[in-house]
Amino acid sequence: MDAAMNRAMRAVAPLAPFTAAALAAALLFAAFLAAQGFEAPEALGLVVEGAFGSAFAWQNTLARAAPLMLTALCVALPARAGLVIIGGEGALALGALAAAMVPSLTAGWPALPVQLLMALAGFVAGGAWIAASAWLRHVRGINETISSLLLSYIGIALFNFLVEGVLRDPASLNKPSTPPLPDAVLIGPLPGLEVHWGLVWGVLACAAAWFLLRRTVFGFSVGVVGGNPRAALMAGLPVGALLIAACFLGGGAAGVAGMLEVAAVHGSANASLLAGYGYAGILVSFAARHNPLGIVAGAILVGGIGASGSLLQRRLDLPDAAVLVLQGALFVALLAFETLNRKGARRV
Amino acid sequence: MDALTHTLLAADVQNRGAAVEAYRVTKRFGALTALDEVSLKVEPGSFHCLLGENGAGKSTLVKCLVGYHPPEEGSFLVDGREQAIRSPRDAQRLRIGMVYQHFTLAPGMTVAENLLLARGDLPLRIDWRREKAALAAFLDSTPFRLDLNARVADLAAGEKQKLEILKQLYLGQRLLILDEPTSVLTPAEADEVLGLLHGMTRDGRLTVMMITHKFREVSAYGDSVTVLRRGKLAGSGKVGELTTQDMAEMMVGSAVSVATAPRRRAADAGRTAGDIRLAVDGLCADNDRGMPAVRELDLVVRAGEIVGIAGVAGNGQKELVEVLLGQRSARGGAVHVDGESYGATRAELRRHGVFSLPEEPLRNACVPNMSVAENMGLRDFDIAPFSGGWLSLRFLRRGALTRRAKEWIEAFGVRPPDPSAAIENLSGGNVQRAVLARELSGAVRLLIVANPVFGLDFAATEAIHRRLDQARNDGAAILLVSEDLDELLELSDRILVMSEGRIAHQALAGYVDVAEVGRHMAGGAGHGAGH
Numbered sequence: 001m002d003a004a005m006n007r008a009m010r011a012v013a014p015l016a017p018f019t020a021a022a023l024a025a026a027l028l029f030a031a032f033l034a035a036q037g038f039e040a041p042e043a044l045g046l047v048v049e050g051a052f053g054s055a056f057a058w059q060n061t062l063a064r065a066a067p068l069m070l071t072a073l074c075v076a077l078p079a080r081a082g083l084v085i086i087g088g089e090g091a092l093a094l095g096a097l098a099a100a101m102v103p104s105l106t107a108g109w110p111a112l113p114v115q116l117l118m119a120l121a122g123f124v125a126g127g128a129w130i131a132a133s134a135w136l137r138h139v140r141g142i143n144e145t146i147s148s149l150l151l152s153y154i155g156i157a158l159f160n161f162l163v164e165g166v167l168r169d170p171a172s173l174n175k176p177s178t179p180p181l182p183d184a185v186l187i188g189p190l191p192g193l194e195v196h197w198g199l200v201w202g203v204l205a206c207a208a209a210w211f212l213l214r215r216t217v218f219g220f221s222v223g224v225v226g227g228n229p230r231a232a233l234m235a236g237l238p239v240g241a242l243l244i245a246a247c248f249l250g251g252g253a254a255g256v257a258g259m260l261e262v263a264a265v266h267g268s269a270n271a272s273l274l275a276g277y278g279y280a281g282i283l284v285s286f287a288a289r290h291n292p293l294g295i296v297a298g299a300i301l302v303g304g305i306g307a308s309g310s311l312l313q314r315r316l317d318l319p320d321a322a323v324l325v326l327q328g329a330l331f332v333a334l335l336a337f338e339t340l341n342r343k344g345a346r347r348v
Numbered sequence: 349m350d351a352l353t354h355t356l357l358a359a360d361v362q363n364r365g366a367a368v369e370a371y372r373v374t375k376r377f378g379a380l381t382a383l384d385e386v387s388l389k390v391e392p393g394s395f396h397c398l399l400g401e402n403g404a405g406k407s408t409l410v411k412c413l414v415g416y417h418p419p420e421e422g423s424f425l426v427d428g429r430e431q432a433i434r435s436p437r438d439a440q441r442l443r444i445g446m447v448y449q450h451f452t453l454a455p456g457m458t459v460a461e462n463l464l465l466a467r468g469d470l471p472l473r474i475d476w477r478r479e480k481a482a483l484a485a486f487l488d489s490t491p492f493r494l495d496l497n498a499r500v501a502d503l504a505a506g507e508k509q510k511l512e513i514l515k516q517l518y519l520g521q522r523l524l525i526l527d528e529p530t531s532v533l534t535p536a537e538a539d540e541v542l543g544l545l546h547g548m549t550r551d552g553r554l555t556v557m558m559i560t561h562k563f564r565e566v567s568a569y570g571d572s573v574t575v576l577r578r579g580k581l582a583g584s585g586k587v588g589e590l591t592t593q594d595m596a597e598m599m600v601g602s603a604v605s606v607a608t609a610p611r612r613r614a615a616d617a618g619r620t621a622g623d624i625r626l627a628v629d630g631l632c633a634d635n636d637r638g639m640p641a642v643r644e645l646d647l648v649v650r651a652g653e654i655v656g657i658a659g660v661a662g663n664g665q666k667e668l669v670e671v672l673l674g675q676r677s678a679r680g681g682a683v684h685v686d687g688e689s690y691g692a693t694r695a696e697l698r699r700h701g702v703f704s705l706p707e708e709p710l711r712n713a714c715v716p717n718m719s720v721a722e723n724m725g726l727r728d729f730d731i732a733p734f735s736g737g738w739l740s741l742r743f744l745r746r747g748a749l750t751r752r753a754k755e756w757i758e759a760f761g762v763r764p765p766d767p768s769a770a771i772e773n774l775s776g777g778n779v780q781r782a783v784l785a786r787e788l789s790g791a792v793r794l795l796i797v798a799n800p801v802f803g804l805d806f807a808a809t810e811a812i813h814r815r816l817d818q819a820r821n822d823g824a825a826i827l828l829v830s831e832d833l834d835e836l837l838e839l840s841d842r843i844l845v846m847s848e849g850r851i852a853h854q855a856l857a858g859y860v861d862v863a864e865v866g867r868h869m870a871g872g873a874g875h876g877a878g879h
Contacts, residue, residue, distance in 0.1 A: 217743070231713055236693050
């Protein structure tokens with residue numbers, strides 16, 4: 001009886017800080033709106049309605065959730081190795097760029113190999129970018145959070161430089177883009193839906209990441225490195241290689257998110273695909289406590305917040321950035337409650 | 349005139365050690381009763397020792413007394429009057445102070461600054477000339493000698509401990525509680541510090557209550573003893589009237605050998621040591637600050653012998669162990685195991701049967717947020733029967749890890765007996781048991797051990813020593829680094845003294861001149877304090 005209670009408590013306990021944070025963030029957002037004379041309860045209602053209120057809202061939410069699942073893995077996988085990586089946006093940009101290059105090199109190939117090659121190119125480009133942070137951390141002791149953020153800026157700059165320069169399609173006049181993908185290569189919507197196949201990729205990637213971390217020798221080794229690098233060294237584990245591998249896989253996921261934005265949404269690589277998915281992925285991963293299965297739920301939630309933006313704009317004449325305030329409030333509240341939780345645990 | 353000087357002067361009338369009594373004190377933490385109606389009596393101006401195994405309730409009792417967590421039931425009497433001690437402020441008002449096991453000093457500041465810091469009522473501008481003069485006068489009134497202008501980071505452990513005590517005396521305490529004050533000191537330092545405190549109790553200026561594990565200190569300095577066992581009073585008495593055997597029996601509830609006589613040694617048994625297992629040649633390594641810590645060190649450990657490394661903390665032992673464990677890279681020299689070059693990779697660890705019991709096992713040998721079963725699997729989770737699969741895609745078999753953990757928990761007496769508990773929630777002794785199970789259950793050929801019994805109680809210490817002895821007799825080569833000379837004398841076949849990163853002295857078991865060893869240990873410490 002006691003054991004069952006304990007198990008139930010243990011299963012529910014991880015959700016407590018998240019629930020508290022979500023409530024706190026809603027209160028903060030309401031106060032922020034009320035201060036400007038908006039009807040706060042109505043606005044919060046609209047957020048829910050715009051995210052999950054209709055079939056259309058759901059599709060919008062899920063379409064946004066797909067890349068978030070992948071960029072969140074760019075935080076969650078390195079987090080398992082004890083690294084805090086926040087450079088997912090750069091990995092996404094470079095993954096998109098690499099993927100967009102593939103069709104021009106494989107003219108005449110059937111669609112499927114091209115799509116797989118695009119995914120691989122995105123994976124390697126994004127993976128290499130984040131792995132560089134891990135390598136710098138291991139070899140030179142450079143803080144991976146700072147280096148991944150700075151490398152991300154470099155990646156985005158490189159993306160813009162090439163898209164507006166040598167890789168620019170002369171036909172793209174006021175919106176510099178790479179040459180458009182052949183229609184055959186584009187990734188379409190799921191049957192009967194407007195949500196593209198990327199959602200399935202995202203869910204599968206999260207499931208695979210969960211399995212990798214939870215059930216494999218590799219995942220366990222990464223967990224040992226993340227839990228205590230000194231113990232990992234004592235056990236003779238190849239710490240550097242494991243750090244780099246975890247970051248490569250995470251960066252690769254973000255790179256695939258970039259590939260999907262190219263192949264399923266924009267049809268080419270251009271600046272409009274840098275919509276902040278890499279940064280929102282950080283929020284998703286923290287909300288899910290870096291648990292890949294939790295990321296699926298977290299991505300839908302954060303995707304929903306993003307999706308509600310247009311409804312807020314239409315009904316209340318709120319600017320687009322209003323939902324970013326809600327996202328930001330949620331992130332800060334999450335970090336605060338996590339810290340409180342940890343302090344409480346230590347005092348016992 | 350500030351408040352403190354005032355109290356110090358006014359205190360002159362009652363500048364005597366306090367008399368303290370605890371009457372049927374009970375303290376509960378949830379379902380656990382940590383203290384069960386414990387009573388004790390400490391005479392004014394006496395040196396009282398509090399003995400007990402880990403978890404016996406010693407720390408809980410003194411924490412009640414200093415107001416850290418007030419008891420549920422029972423009362424405290426100070427100088428015969430009942431006093432409610434609900435907070436550390438109340439304890440300070442009664443002038444009861446505590447010196448904790450770990451240092452609470454600001455390392456970058458001077459001795460004088462640390463003393464003033466303890467006062468807590470500093471003015472906006474400090475008149476250093478006046479304060480220094482006052483501090484010098486205060487120091488003169490105590491038997492302790494310290495340079496007021498020395499930086500704490502440059503002090504030896506013994507001097508830091510003196511400063512901790514001085515801080516309490518500076519606050520005017522009449523009862524000083526010490527929690528294992530000598531665990532970080534050399535025997536000589538321990539004797540000096542305890543001797544000075546003992547002198548102050550003889551003058552009647554101070555009452556001392558000391559938590560300890562060491563019977564030697566009880567016999568040498570204590571006036572009276574209280575022994576706790578599992579939260580209850582197990583016995584008490586005058587030191588002269590109780591024998592060590594009596595106290596040990598009270599502590600553990602049964603008679604256990606407390607002899608510190610050397611065990612059977614390889615030489616005594618007529619065996620000669622075997623092949624060279626570990627050879628360290630000209631090893632150089634830096635410490636965390638990039639300064640040389642191990643300097644061209646050579647040593648050899650053979651099969652079937654325990655080589656003990658003695659030395660004052662901070663002479664490169666920690667760095668040496670870390671290099672051997674693979675936690676620190678060497679700057680020069682070579683390590684060979686079984687004649688092969690050794691870099692502490694997983695393959696090499698397995699091929700040569702290398703295991704280790706590092707100090708602070710939770711920090712060095714465990715993943716705190718993982719379960720006991722997972723931690724027990726750290727050495728072999730990637731091989732059958734704990735994992736299977738093909739080539740590089742290998743899957744964990746958690747069931748096998750859990751089953752094995754259950755066996756080891758049973759065999760080594762780990763509490764609580766739950767393989768899924770996070771190891772960070774276990775007590776220090778149980779973490780060490782879990783690590784022992786992992787490191788000593790395999791085919792051990794070379795064992796690296798550092799301060800294995802630090803902070804453990806008497807019974808746990810005894811058990812670990814027995815297992816080390818057994819592993820040696822089974823043919824393992826053991827390198828034992830310890831700050832406890834008694835432990836080394838008891839277990840080692842050879843003793844090497846490490847000083848300033850080198851081996852300064854070597855002695856065979858049975859031919860150890862303790863004074864000589866102490867001289868070589870101190871030699872390094874003396875130079876070390878100079879710069």
